[in-house]
Amino acid sequence: MTIExxxxxxxxxxxxxxxxGTKQLLEHLCNDQDLKQRWERYHVISDSMRxxxxxxxxxxxxxxxxxxxxxxxxxxxxxAPTSSKKFTQPxxxxxxxxxxxxxxxxxxxxxxxxxxxxxxxxxxIGVQSQYPTENTSQIAKMPVNSDFMRxxxxxxxxxxxxxxxxxxxxxxxxxxPNTTGYSNASASGALNLPLFPVINPVxxxxxxxQKYLLDHNRNASSVGVHEIxxxxxxxxxxxxxxxRNRNIRNIxxxx
Amino acid sequence: xxxxxxxxxxxxFVSPVWAKQDSGQLxxxxxxxxxxxxxxxxxxxxxxxxxxxxxxxxxxxxHGTLIYVNDGNVESLKLIHKHDNxxxxxxxxxxxxxxxxxxxxxxxxxxxxxxxxxxxxxxxxFNNHLLAKITANFSGFGSQYEFxxxxxxxxxxxxxxxxxIQPKDDYRYGYRFWIDKNSSLLLKSDLMxxxxxxxxxxxxxxxxxxxxxxxxxxKPAVSGESYTWHDGKEKFDQEQVxxxxxxxxxxPFGFNITGWRKQRISNNSEPxxxxxxxxxxxxxxxxxxxxxxxxxxxxxxxxxxxVNIFGSVLKGYQIxxxxxxPQQTVQMIAESITYx
Numbered sequence: 001m002t003i004e005x006x007x008x009x010x011x012x013x014x015x016x017x018x019x020x021g022t023k024q025l026l027e028h029l030c031n032d033q034d035l036k037q038r039w040e041r042y043h044v045i046s047d048s049m050r051x052x053x054x055x056x057x058x059x060x061x062x063x064x065x066x067x068x069x070x071x072x073x074x075x076x077x078x079x080a081p082t083s084s085k086k087f088t089q090p091x092x093x094x095x096x097x098x099x100x101x102x103x104x105x106x107x108x109x110x111x112x113x114x115x116x117x118x119x120x121x122x123x124x125i126g127v128q129s130q131y132p133t134e135n136t137s138q139i140a141k142m143p144v145n146s147d148f149m150r151x152x153x154x155x156x157x158x159x160x161x162x163x164x165x166x167x168x169x170x171x172x173x174x175x176x177p178n179t180t181g182y183s184n185a186s187a188s189g190a191l192n193l194p195l196f197p198v199i200n201p202v203x204x205x206x207x208x209x210q211k212y213l214l215d216h217n218r219n220a221s222s223v224g225v226h227e228i229x230x231x232x233x234x235x236x237x238x239x240x241x242x243x244r245n246r247n248i249r250n251i252x253x254x255x
Numbered sequence: 256x257x258x259x260x261x262x263x264x265x266x267x268f269v270s271p272v273w274a275k276q277d278s279g280q281l282x283x284x285x286x287x288x289x290x291x292x293x294x295x296x297x298x299x300x301x302x303x304x305x306x307x308x309x310x311x312x313x314x315x316x317x318h319g320t321l322i323y324v325n326d327g328n329v330e331s332l333k334l335i336h337k338h339d340n341x342x343x344x345x346x347x348x349x350x351x352x353x354x355x356x357x358x359x360x361x362x363x364x365x366x367x368x369x370x371x372x373x374x375x376x377x378x379x380x381f382n383n384h385l386l387a388k389i390t391a392n393f394s395g396f397g398s399q400y401e402f403x404x405x406x407x408x409x410x411x412x413x414x415x416x417x418x419x420i421q422p423k424d425d426y427r428y429g430y431r432f433w434i435d436k437n438s439s440l441l442l443k444s445d446l447m448x449x450x451x452x453x454x455x456x457x458x459x460x461x462x463x464x465x466x467x468x469x470x471x472x473x474k475p476a477v478s479g480e481s482y483t484w485h486d487g488k489e490k491f492d493q494e495q496v497x498x499x500x501x502x503x504x505x506x507p508f509g510f511n512i513t514g515w516r517k518q519r520i521s522n523n524s525e526p527x528x529x530x531x532x533x534x535x536x537x538x539x540x541x542x543x544x545x546x547x548x549x550x551x552x553x554x555x556x557x558x559x560x561x562v563n564i565f566g567s568v569l570k571g572y573q574i575x576x577x578x579x580x581p582q583q584t585v586q587m588i589a590e591s592i593t594y595x
Contacts, residue, residue: 208553209553209557209559209564209575211520212520212540212542212564212575212577213559213562213564213577214366214375215377215520215540215542215577216538216540216562216577216578217562218364218366218375218377227312227345227359228312228321228334228345228347228441228444228457229444229446229455229457231345231347231357231359232321232323232330232332232347232457233325233559233560233562234355234357234366235332235347235348235349235355235356235357235366236323236325236328236330236332236349236355
């Protein structure tokens with residue numbers, strides 16, 4: 001059943017899934033954490049193959065082994081689910097055991113991920129090791145925004161939010177890092193930073209949460225570093241929220 | 256005589272009424288006088304630059320244009336800041352679209368939001384400037400952050416020194432500041448996660464330090480007369496909320512509850528229990544309100560730029576945690592709240 005879902009997901013990404021299958025898959029996507037994580041991973045992989053990942057993801061090679069370890073520890077295995085608990089607390093005694101675990105887990109993961117037709121094994125290794133630790137672990141534990149939903153709202157809205165999120169996920173990064181020419185390096189000679197940061201992908205923001213955001217920025221954020229930033233968040237967020245709201249409504253109308 | 260000067264300086268640093276001493280301190284800082292505070296003894300330390308920046312941001316008169324980058328949007332803003340005998344005044348206006356603006360008149364914060372035809376007034380009750388914190392509670396958050404100087408750069412045509420505040424774990428974000436070598440004003444600010452990825456950026460493209468700010472620059476663009484006014488300034492008795500029974504079982508290392516009260520978050524709502532949690536640099540708001548069947552609950556995580564929100568429902572109450580911290584921090588707090 002699980003493998004079947006993964007195959008469905010893979011075909012869906014390749015545009016080969018029929019209508020009934022798509023409907024079933026979307027329902028699964030709304031409820032299945034594992035599937036959502038997989039969805040994100042597949043997109044990261046496919047983005048990396050098309051060279052569309054932000055630069056920062058490639059610059060983490062220094063943390064290579066750390067990232068591999070934490071990624072593997074936080075990821076479920078695919079083919080033969082075994083108890084990985086005894087491996088999650090690395091120490092000197094089980095260093096050897098852990099080494100062999102790495103190999104087998106990596107193998108399982110590669111063979112599992114390879115189901116996606118649009119994915120090459122070599123890319124899996126590359127991306128999993130270089131994907132920033134924080135992102136990987138966060139996605140594994142709690143997919144950003146994707147499990148956020150309203151309690152009483154109808155299913156159509158949830159679907160709308162889900163599809164909106166998916167659409168946005170595939171367009172990482174929204175602003176491409178400026179890698180040639182105009183970087184700060186020429187001006188400062190000290191830091192090699194892109195002129196514009198690699199910005200988070202846009203996520204759906206429920207406009208009804210706007211009041212909390214406003215209140216937080218007005219009251220508490222001045223606790224923070226400087227007030228310009230909290231003021232900036234206030235004057236910019238209201239517009240974004242109303243635009244986003246409009247987009248969600250449009251999607252609902254189409255459905 | 257020398258001893259007397261030292262004693263006076265020491266008093267200045269020890270004084271709890273920190274804000275009143277700013278002018279004197281600014282002069283000291285600008286003139287580069289050696290200071291006696293144990294944390295700022297090195298004139299070129301990162302902390303010293305941050306101190307200077309905080310003082311300059313509050314004490315100088317300046318106006319400029321800046322861009323704000325977040326969530327894939329690049330927005331242009333205008334900032335005007337004045338400081339005189341009446342205190343501090345700051346106006347930030349959005350340059351495109353509706354004339355949304357925020358005015359901070361000392362501790363009163365007024366937000367004009369023409370798109371929603373509303374004006375929100377509030378007061379900043381938790382007055383904790385970076386300056387006050389670095390000098391007063393440095394020991395409180397020095398173990399969670401690392402301060403360093405990362406070299407120099409150029410922003411808005413001005414030479415800048417780059418100072419970084421790096422978080423030591425992934426329960427908080429860090430900052431990188433470009434600080435003007437001349438005025439000590441902030442020229443650019445990056446909010447970064449623990450891996451150094453930039454989540455939010457603010458950068459001046461033009462900045463002028465002036466002697467006086469003409470009063471017509473400080474007037475809001477819209478009068479707001481026909482708008483709905485939300486006044487959040489009303490005071491609530493602190494006594495009323497003590498012993499309310501809500502407890503946070505698990506706070507990430509270094510975070511403390513710094514304020515607790517009842518407050519309204521919009522005109523028609525019942526006052527909610529409101530808590531501020533801070534590690535000295537980052538801040539988190541916790542809202543606890545009665546869950547009504549006709550209203551809709553929020554469960555799970557979402558975010559707006561660098562601000563993460565996590566909602567949960569407990570015993571008929573809606574808990575909403577909002578903070579400029581990573582998602583796992585707001586989640587940990589939301590999920591560990593219990594009712595005793």
